[in-house]
Amino acid sequence: MIYQLGKRFFIIICTVLLFFSCREKRTKISTNVKLLQTLDEKIKEKKNYENNKKKSIKKLKNELLKTTNDSTIYAINHQIVEHYLGYQCDSAYLYSDKNKEIAIRNNNKQWLYRNLLQRSVLLSTTGLFVESKEILDDIDPQNIPKDLHFPYNSAYECLYSNLIDYTGDDNIYGQKYREKLAIYYHSAYISMKENDPFYYLFLSHKNRINGNWNVANENIDRFLNVTKPGTRLHAIGSFCKAVIEQKLGNISSQEKYLIYSAISDIESSTKENRSLQELAIVLFQQGDTERAYTYIQSALEDANFYNARFRNIQIGKVQPIIEETYLNTINTQNKKLWTSIFFISLLLLVLLGTLYFIYKNLRTIKSSKNELSKINSDLKILNAKLDEANHIKEEYVAFFINQCSSYLEKFDRYKKLMSNRLLSGQLQKVSEMLNNKKNHEMDLNELYQNFDQAFLKIYPNFVDEVNKLLRPEEKYELSFGTLNTELRIFALIRLGINDTQQISDFLRYSLRTIYNYRSRVKAKSVVSNDQFEIKIMHIGSISVQ
Numbered sequence: 211m212i213y214q215l216g217k218r219f220f221i222i223i224c225t226v227l228l229f230f231s232c233r234e235k236r237t238k239i240s241t242n243v244k245l246l247q248t249l250d251e252k253i254k255e256k257k258n259y260e261n262n263k264k265k266s267i268k269k270l271k272n273e274l275l276k277t278t279n280d281s282t283i284y285a286i287n288h289q290i291v292e293h294y295l296g297y298q299c300d301s302a303y304l305y306s307d308k309n310k311e312i313a314i315r316n317n318n319k320q321w322l323y324r325n326l327l328q329r330s331v332l333l334s335t336t337g338l339f340v341e342s343k344e345i346l347d348d349i350d351p352q353n354i355p356k357d358l359h360f361p362y363n364s365a366y367e368c369l370y371s372n373l374i375d376y377t378g379d380d381n382i383y384g385q386k387y388r389e390k391l392a393i394y395y396h397s398a399y400i401s402m403k404e405n406d407p408f409y410y411l412f413l414s415h416k417n418r419i420n421g422n423w424n425v426a427n428e429n430i431d432r433f434l435n436v437t438k439p440g441t442r443l444h445a446i447g448s449f450c451k452a453v454i455e456q457k458l459g460n461i462s463s464q465e466k467y468l469i470y471s472a473i474s475d476i477e478s479s480t481k482e483n484r485s486l487q488e489l490a491i492v493l494f495q496q497g498d499t500e501r502a503y504t505y506i507q508s509a510l511e512d513a514n515f516y517n518a519r520f521r522n523i524q525i526g527k528v529q530p531i532i533e534e535t536y537l538n539t540i541n542t543q544n545k546k547l548w549t550s551i552f553f554i555s556l557l558l559l560v561l562l563g564t565l566y567f568i569y570k571n572l573r574t575i576k577s578s579k580n581e582l583s584k585i586n587s588d589l590k591i592l593n594a595k596l597d598e599a600n601h602i603k604e605e606y607v608a609f610f611i612n613q614c615s616s617y618l619e620k621f622d623r624y625k626k627l628m629s630n631r632l633l634s635g636q637l638q639k640v641s642e643m644l645n646n647k648k649n650h651e652m653d654l655n656e657l658y659q660n661f662d663q664a665f666l667k668i669y670p671n672f673v674d675e676v677n678k679l680l681r682p683e684e685k686y687e688l689s690f691g692t693l694n695t696e697l698r699i700f701a702l703i704r705l706g707i708n709d710t711q712q713i714s715d716f717l718r719y720s721l722r723t724i725y726n727y728r729s730r731v732k733a734k735s736v737v738s739n740d741q742f743e744i745k746i747m748h749i750g751s752i753s754v755q
Contacts, residue, residue, distance in 0.1 A: 242462060245469040246501065252476045253508055263479035267293050284312045284321055291328055296442055296480040299336045299517050306332060323354050327361045334369040335482055336517065337376070342369050360408070363398035367391060367415070375484075392419045407436055407443070414450060418457075427454045445474035449485045465492050472505075481516035483509070654718065662692045665701050669750040672704070673697065679745055684734035696731050699724060700746050 252259075270290050274283060287309045294302035306329045313321035326345050333342035346366055354362055370391040377384050399412040414429035430451045437444040448471035455463040471485035487509040494502035631637075666672065676697065677685040686697060693701055695717065702713050714724050732739045 242465050242469065245466060245473075249469050249473055249476075250501075250504075252473050253504070256476055256479075256508075259477055259479045263293070263297060280312050280316055284309050287312070288324070288328065291332070295328075295332060295335070296478070296482045296516075298481065298515065299332060302332050303329075319353075320355050320358070323349065323358050324361065327358065327365045330365045331368050334365075334372045337372070339369060339373055339376070359401040360398055360406075363394045363401060364408075364412075366394040367398055367412075370394065388419070392416075395419055407433070410436075411447060411450070414454075418450075418454060423454055423457050427451070427458065430454060439470070440474050440477035442474070442478045442480050445471045445478060445480060445483065445485065448474060449488075452485070452488070461492075465489070468492065481512040483512060486512070658698065658717075659692055662698070662701075665693070665705070666691065669701075669704065672701065672749055675749040676700065676746070679737055679742060680731075680734045681736055695719075696727050699727050700731065700743075703743060704746055704749060 267290060270286055270293070274286050277283060277286075287305045290305045291302050291309070294305065306325060309325045310322070310329075313319075313325050326349060330342045330345040333339075333345070342365075346362075346369065349362065351359070351362060370387045373387045374384055374391065377387065379385065379388050395412055395415045399409070399416050402409045402412065410429045410433040414426045414433060417423075417426035417429060430447060434444065434447045434451060437447050448467045452464045452467035452471060455461075455467060468485050468489040472483070472489055474480075475483040475485055486505050490502045490505035490509060493499075493505065669675075673686055673688055673693075680686075686694065698717065699713055702716065707713060707716075710721055710724050714721050717724070719727075732742050735742045737745060
């Protein structure tokens with residue numbers, strides 16, 4: 211039981227530690243990504259920082275114009291050389307030469323020693339190691355003032371540090387330079403007091419070269435605490451911190467402090483730098499070839515500007531590898547891009563073909579819809595006409611059934627009446643019945659009245675519609691719900707009876723009389739004669755929406 215509880219507790223503890231470890235790692239990576247983005251922006255602003263550097267130097271040069279005192283001129287020249295020391299070596303040499311002349315002219319050994327030590331650092335920084343060593347070897351440390359002991363040891367430290375960087379420490383010469391470097395680290399360290407800004411930097415160097423990396427790390431942290439970001443000293447301290455973090459296996463921290471160092475180098479416009487070069491190598495190893503290429507190019511640009519042959523050689527060892535890998539990456543990306551463009555183009559062609567096919571089908575469908583719509587419209591018109599014809603047929607079938615029934619009934623009455631009179635011998639009465647025109651006219655009038663009633667039942671607005679086609683003074687009025695002869699002629703035309711002979715037979719008028727009636731009505735019309743009967747045919751038509 212206790213064993214199981216202990217096992218579970220151990221698993222929980224390990225899980226929590228793993229979680230926080232991963233979280234810390236993600237936080238560091240996230241921080242580095244943001245710092246890299248900041249560095250990218252700083253590289254783009256390099257010219258602005260250079261302009262600030264130039265303004266500071268110009269200000270010092272303007273001060274030179276205001277004085278003729280050698281002591282003041284020497285001090286200003288010394289500051290100008292310090293500004294140029296990490297920025298532009300040729301100008302640094304120029305003002306260093308001027309200070310050497312002033313020291314010799316004034317026979318001031320302290321000025322001369324200070325100038326020579328500054329020049330030695332300048333020479334070793336630019337890769338002129340022999341010349342730098344000759345200057346230092348010619349100086350007797352016993353003769354130099356006490357306040358120059360640190361610059362003297364620091365100049366030697368700079369020389370052997372650069373020699374190790376140049377040759378590497380994995381050979382006999384590198385080991386020899388390393389031993390010398392340890393001596394000068396110690397000598398520089400003991401020549402300072404604890405409140406000196408460089409005290410913890412050289413104490414860190416001393417512990418580092420003796421293998422005390424954790425102590426060296428604490429020392430460099432104390433040095434960074436007294437330096438200001440954006441200065442050359444902060445860049446140097448951050449670079450040393452990155453070296454220690456690498457040795458301790460903290461690659462993420464190494465990268466972070468290389469970024470800090472590179473940012474400070476750019477902000478202080480220090481062209482003689484190392485951090486951007488080393489950062490490019492770290493990023494290259496991590497697979498970030500694009501940034502590695504950008505940074506190594508920027509480092510090479512700085513080295514060329516500074517005219518540091520030493521740095522050019524260092525960069526030249528790694529630049530071709532990074533450049534080749536970067537170009538291969540670009541070529542691979544270009545191949546992928548062209549492949550993507552090919553497939554996208556192919557898909558685009560397929561899409562265009564599909565769109566054309568759809569467009570063509572849509573046009574066909576639209577055309578079919580138009581044709582179908584036209585057919586539907588025609589069908590509606592036809593149906594309307596059929597409905598109208600059915601309506602007319604129904605009304606007139608009923609009308610003629612009634613008429614036939616009425617005439618059959620009358621015929622039966624006449625037949626019985628005539629039969630009775632013939633049987634009774636009333637021949638005179640039979641003759642009168644057969645020749646009675648009044649009865650014939652009454653039958654016709656009844657026929658026409660029934661026709662008028664049936665027609666007006668189908669077309670109740672017929673007379674009003676006809677009047678619309680006539681001049682105002684020629685309009686007709688219905689009399690007792692019956693049509694006159696002219697209206698009756700055009701009523702028959704509206705029913706589809708266009709044959710003049712049929713109209714003549716029905717109305718019991720001659721052909722000429724029918725023609726005259728038709729012409730008379732047309733003469734009263736406000737439309738042309740050709741259009742009049744067409745308009746009559748449209749009266750009462752069932753409209754189609």
